[in-house]
Amino acid sequence: MPELPEVETIKNTLKRFVIDKTITDVTVFWPNIIKRPDDAEQFKDLLHGQSIRDIHRKGKFLLFELDDAILVSHLRMEGKYSVHPSGEPVKKHTHVIFTFNSGEELRYNDVRKFGTMHLFNKGEERLGKPLNQLGPDPFDEAFTVDYFYQKLKKTDRQIKSVLLDQTVVAGLGNIYVDETLFKAKIHPLRKARQLKKREVQAIREAAISTLREAVAQGGTTIRSYVNSQGDMGMFQQELFVYGQENEPCKECGRPITKMKVGGRGTHVCVSCQK
């Protein structure tokens, strides 16, 4: 589900509910979510007594900053965080509960159980998986045209697949890649290494502006995404190609085509995108 704009929105809404709350207990119903440490009991012990001081985002990852630790969380397709009074009935697909000293709980819910949590000592989170291979955030100043152009030049893959590669740039997923390529007027099947520098520049700018606008709209809700207050995003109203199969292109009027690229459903205006 969530790509950069959704994770950013979740971070911002969640902060209001959890900052300076102290974890007094952790309950893990589906241990496979916990990837580090490998033992869920140890995970629980390390979190006991820790307070949430801040929440950060890197690509699609949420980073919960605790007193002595960083909890790195990826929501994958359907992960959600929400805060509830302790007495409230627990919903189906809730897999981890962080109990606070405030009489509330932070609950992690994930229909498909794909999400992951990695716990690190503070300062060590960038050294191991999953953050050690992550490319720059699109909003980071390290995401320069030169960096991007060099990366694209040394791969044989199609541009769409490269944009989905989180080691190249971190935060784009299937929706925003399709939207970015439409905005840049580039066909998703183009070989990355054959793109001209001005095309690479156009993709970079399209990605940044698309993501910025989507953050402003609170993300995109296609089926299940809601932020940590339960609000839907609004960016689905601004989509040009994603989910617009057979609809007229908002630029040229010709129908949007759906195809497969790298195994992913891909939406393209074959008239606008070359």
Next chain:
DNA sequence: TCGGCTGTTAGTAA
């Protein structure tokens, strides 16, 4: 009823 699809990515095979 069942196969195919879904906002992701780690692991494996070629």
Next chain:
DNA sequence: GTTACTAACAGCCG
């Protein structure tokens, strides 16, 4: 080393 495919899981749609 690079790239392509699949599995992890559940639900929805035709």
